[in-house]
Amino acid sequence: MKKKIIILITALLFIFTGLYAQKGTVRGQVIDESTGETLVGATVIIVGSNPVIATVTDYDGKFSLENVPSGLQKIQINFISYQEKIIENFEIIANDISILNTMLSPIIQNISQVVVSAKAVKNTDVGLLTLQKKSVTLVNGVSAQAFSKMGDADAASAIKRVTGVSVEGGKYVFVRGLSDRYSKITLNGAEIPGLDPNKNTVQLDIFSTNIIENIVVQKTFSPDLPASFAGGYINISTKSFPEKFTLLLSTSFGYNPNANLRNDFLTYNGGKLDWLGIDDGIREIPEIATNGVPFLYENNDLLDQISMSFNKIMTPITKKSFLNQSYSFSIGNQTKLFSNPLGFIFDMSYSKNFKFYNDGRFSRYNLVEDIAASQGVMNPLLNENEIFSEEEITTSALVGVSYKFTPFHKIGINLMHNGGGLISARQRQGSKPEDNMYMFENTLGFQQRAFNSAQLNGNHAFTNKAEINWTSSLTKSILKEPDLRFFNYDSVSGGNYEISYSAYPSPARFFRNLEEINLDNKIHFTLPYDNFKIKFGASYTFKKRSSISNKYDILSQGLNFNGNVNDYIADENIGQNANDATYGVYYQIDPITDKYNSYIAKEHLFGVYAIAEFKIGNNINVQTGLRYEYDYIFVENMVESYHPKYVRAESVYDKDILPAINVNYSLTKSSNFRIAYSRTLGRPAFREIAPYAYYDFKEGWRVVGNPNLERSIIDNFDLRLEKFFSGNQLVSVSSFAKYFTKPIELVDDPRANNPELHYVNADNSVLYGLEFEIRKNFDFINLEDLLIGGNFTIIKSQVEYVEDFGSTNPYTISRPMYGQSPWVVNMFINYQNDDLGVASNIGFNIDGPKLAVVTKGSTPDVYQQSVPALNFNLSKKIGKNIVAKFSVGNILDADYKKTYTYDNKEYIFQQYSLGRTYSFSLKYLIN
Secondary structure, eight states: OHHHHHHHHHHHHHHHHHHHHTEEEEEEEEEETTTOOBOTTOEEEETTOSSOOEEEOOTTSEEEEEEEESEEEEEEEEOTTBOEEEEEEEEEOTTSEEEEEEEEOBOSSOOOEEEEEOOOOOOHHHHHHHHHHHOSSOEEEEEHHHHHHHTOOBHHHHGGGSTTEEEETTTEEEETTBOGGGEEEEETTEEOOOSOTTOSSOOGGGSBGGGEEEEEEEOSOOTTSOSOOSSEEEEEEEOOOOSSOEEEEEEEEEEOTTTSSOTTEEEOOOOTTGGGTOOOSTTSOOGGGTTOOOOTTTSHHHHHHHHHHSOOOOSOEEEOOOOEEEEEEEEEEEEEETTEEEEEEEEEEEEEEEEEEEEEEEEEEEOOSSGGGGTTSOEEEEEEEEEEEEEEEEEEEEEEEEEEEETTEEEEEEEEEEEEEEEEEEEEEEEEGGGTEEEEEEEEEEEEEEEEEEEEEEEEEOTTSOEEEEEEEEEEEEEEEEEEEEEEEEEETTSOEEOOTTTSOOSEEEEEEEEEEEEEEEEEEEEEOSSEEEEEEEEEEEEEEEEEEEEEEEEEESOOOOSOHHHHTSGGGBGGGOSSSSEEEEEEEOGGGSGGGOEEEEEEEEEEEEEEEEEETTTEEEEEEEEEEEEEEEEEESSOTTSTTOOEEEEEEEEEEEEEEEEEEEEETTEEEEEEEEEEEEOOOHHHHSSSEEEETTTTEEEEOOTTOOOEEEEEEEEEEEEEOSTTOEEEEEEEEEEEESOEEEEEOTTOSSOEEEEEEOSEEEEEEEEEEEEEEEGGGTEEEEEEEEEEEEEEEEEEEEEOTTOSSOEEEEEOOTTOOSEEEEEEEEEEETTTTEEEEEEEEEEOOEEEEOOOTTSOOEEEOOOOEEEEEEEEEETTTEEEEEEEEOTTOOOEEEEEEETTEEEEEEEEOOOOEEEEEEEEEEO
16 A cells, blocks of 8 residues: 555656646847837737736846746737737747747838747847947947957957957057047946056956957947047946856867977066965065165165065076966856846956067167268167066956846846956167167066956836936956066176166166046936937046055165176175175165155046937937036145145036937938037046156156146047848948047157157147948858958048247147057958857958157157957867867967158067967856
């Protein structure tokens, strides 16, 4: 009897489990086909279900149908004033989540319904193309899918695929040839601080593509955006939670013969946490030196103790470098909390990459004032060979949580960390003809970067279709550059070594600590009517920066130098201990880097705006509005207010009213003609208005701030004609012109013997150009898996500047804008066959020569020459969850060159090559 009961219970369990297993879930999103916007409140129903299985779309146009019987089902989607859509034979998988994303068309004729076959939306490139097609403003973008195809590891590499975009130094974005000063970069719509004290934008290489959903570049101004950009407004959107459980594990290894597995890789002994890009304190200023350093003969015993306390490592050693490597882990899901959807994502990654070259050239030239006496050649000042190595460590982590406490009200929080470090070593040696010297230069560097952000946002929809969106973001960025070490010396013709303090910078150690906090708050209200929409809102941004710099010169009085740096700074040669010297090695604070050169800065930026969007007829969409901004900037150094070196600068801009109009004329359902005008601003950065000079130890020049610097006013004009085809295909041509009033430029003071750069307002400048873009597949010859594309931008600029610097005979200089490329080219060939699980890509990009260094007098300016980049990727899906990828980067291995050109002859300013990188990666994905 007991045995029969057990059998019966087991059978019932199997029956119950079998019945339960026949249920599945459908999740997805409903979008307006004509505008690309999500539809809130659309009805989604399983046809024929009993009891009825139905729901409505929420604020994001998303829906979830649960406990749907497995098998083929018919799904009906309705929304007022839209054509009904019936989706036949949509497959429901037991104990799984099926994804259905679809579009509804507004009713134009009396069409009762549209019947389609179920087709999963797989290509997020198409989603961004839809955004570009339906947006009133001019928009371009690049998606996470494109990152994967191209093998891009960070945002700086990925954004180069966007039309008209180039990247300087692997970090800084130039849009339409305009330097980083004219780009605005936000994270999920919130402003973020940069990590370079001398730049007005964000270093994009700190953002791993592993945590990015897409990057959108808006090239025309809309009043709901901050107004301080002219080239492009760039928004980085981080990954949101998935519709169902996902798990990702990936790893990759790369080999570059120039940098990896080399026994001669330059480095130096650091701390225990260097592998994380974090200094463990070994590079900090010794505690005994933090309260100041006495002058020579003021307190020699204390001076000796301080000089003895500094780390003695001043020259690099060699080691064997390992392979480039990266690791990432991601997990996400959607569940229920109090019967409402709760989604989360957690993502973390780590990478370490090596860079090395030993073929570098580092030179300096000038022209004498009597050009005829130069006899057609430039005068060499310095000609050195260069060896350089760098280890780059990048870490990132993202936690995102979103909760819908009703279908139409959602709040979310994103916590993000990006960090890492750069460990570098450099050796240069070569001739310095004007002083009859043979120079030796050693540099050891470490840079620690950290970016931490907490964002809270809310989205709310109401029965009258009104919406409220708000964001509050707190971001802290940290840049530490502890113990940047320089040791220069020379050998004269007799072969003796010496340290010539008057001929070049003395041996030194430089410490910099920069911290910046950004608080950004925004709120937007939207009130829609039939064919009319009003949007208005406000924003408040607060920034606070602290920048502390210290430089310690390494000096001696009569101490012999035999060419061995380690012997020279050994303990027995410190201060009073040294034999045969007036005074041995000792440290002194460079007065230009004491509190006079450290500063604090604050900015308060308040903005309000109003926008009207409406239609004229059936084909013309218009967006027009105004934005008002009030900006207050304050900078002061860290000297006491009564001190003669105390400086303070304040700037108030309280009358900036900025109009914008964007018009989109739909020529056909798939083609648009756009026209736009707007007025935007170019504001000075904190460092640029700080009224003191500082020495840039890496570049070798002095930079002087200007408290009277004014913000630039930019008038922007845009035209675009675009045609969209099925899939991911389009053709577009754009023209643009920008007129700058009082643009900010960096100019070398002709009165100074050595380079001394000043921030000044030029009179005016103009920039104009054309953009072309095409994407085309080969479906007409049954090769729909093959897609080719490219974009080409032509740019011309001219800045007018009156150079006086107190001269009685000022003269006007006309030249291209700093950092502006005359042309930019991006091209690609993609092949993707989902049936075979194979994807391949070849990508090429290059930009034209651009002004890199503005020289003085008759010496030609220095230009960064074109560097063509060609990359290849091939991936293969193995089984259900594994993807293997092989990549080759920098196939052409072109030289990086900055040059002067005089009398049709090229002179090297700096040159090196980085070699090709071969990479292999494995990805394990559950989705």
